[in-house]
Amino acid sequence: MxxxxxxxxxxxxxxxxxxxxxxxxxxxxxxxxxxxxxxxxxxxxxxxxxxxxxxxxxxxxxxxxxxxxxxxxxxTRELRPGARPFDARADVIASPSDAIVGAHGTVAQGQVLQAKGFPYTLLDLLGSPGLAQAHEGCRYVTLRLTSSMYHRFHAPHDLRIDRVTYISGDTWNVNPIALQRVERLFCKNERAVVECRLQADGARLTLVPVAAILVASIRLHCLPQRLHLRYRGPNVIDCQAQAAKGDELGWFEHGSTIIVLAPPDARLAAGVDTGSRLKAGQALFERLPACHETVTRPS
Incomplete structure (x- = not known):
């Protein structure tokens, strides 16, 4: 019928x-x-x-x-110079990529959402109990790149990159339909956990590029190797690199997702919500000046 x-x-x-x-x-x-x-x-x-x-x-x-x-x-095309100007305000964490905003909120009891009614744990996503605990109470946002979008991603602020953890996995599609049907989808797919510190005060900011079907290859400029399904290690790669806001960090081979874990004093910028379309460089989070605390940088 x-x-x-x-x-x-x-x-x-x-x-x-x-x-x-x-x-x-x-x-x-x-x-x-x-x-x-x-x-x-x-x-x-x-x-x-x-x-x-x-x-x-x-x-x-x-x-x-x-x-x-x-x-x-x-x-993996590059854009004309000036095509993606980055918001220069010191209290702004910019969008690292062109994207559609997905689930967002505050990390609570180690859990975040991939879609309504579909929680997953940061431990499953990041693979590190210490890093997951360090992000308790922090802000998160899911950025989805469609296949037609610009696929390179950039530093959302002045950063120091401490290490990258590569986690091999599956290549489920990451479109909204799959996110509403496949539990813990981001924790099943291939991904890289890029641990960073803001140069201004040492606050943690972690980026998690997640691969997907047709996309299982991630290139990071701070590493000599390309991360893909046939890569076999090492899993944890120390990486003492620096990047200024707007510097290119790498790219996907097609399109996928970046999960941004921002400091707890960050709030989504005005006008940003689920379904918003952003260009790389636009304001994603705004930090509250009254909440800033100086964090001692690890040696």
Missing amino acids: KPQTLRDRLLLQEDLNFLLTNRVPRIALTRFMGWYSRIRSPGLTRFSIAVWRLFTELDLSDAKQQRFASLHECF
Whole structure:
């Protein structure tokens, strides 16, 4: 019997979306996409981009170059200088990437939300009891990058990067439909935990880029190696690096998610809420000056 109501049609569309993007050999498909995207053929690339545009809002008007030898070049494209100005105010933690804002809130009893009714623990996400405890009471926000977005991400503030922990995993889709159906999804997918300190006062800020189907490769400039499904270690990589606000930190091969864990004195910037679309550099959090405390930096 054909669906008779809008709700029935929407549920059917969600079921089909979930089946087509998750009930497939995800890792094999992701590895195939990695191989395909690196084929250097301008003709094949133009054709692939044309097909891509049929399904997404791909906008290359602010790209540094307009012709690409491979899909990989298009996925990881740079932008024209000045295309993403970063909010220079000292009390602002900027969005590290172009994104759609997802779940956000305060870390309470070690738990955060991936979607309404779907909690997960920071310990499962970060893999470190000490780091999870250090972020108790902190603010978090989930930033989702769609496939057509600019895929590079940047320092949201002046940072010192202390270490990166790579956690291999699955490649579930991270779209809203999957987030409402797959429990602890971010804790199952491949991800990198980037531990940082704000240079101003040593407050903790952790970024967690999460890979997804077709996207299982993360490049961080502070590391010599690329993090991907075939990477086998080391798992914890000490990394004494510094980055100024707006400096490029790395990129995804396609599009995915970045979870930002900010200091407890941070509040979402005015106008930012679930569903908001942000450009890299726009205000994401604002810190409350009256709450700032100087934190002794570890030696």
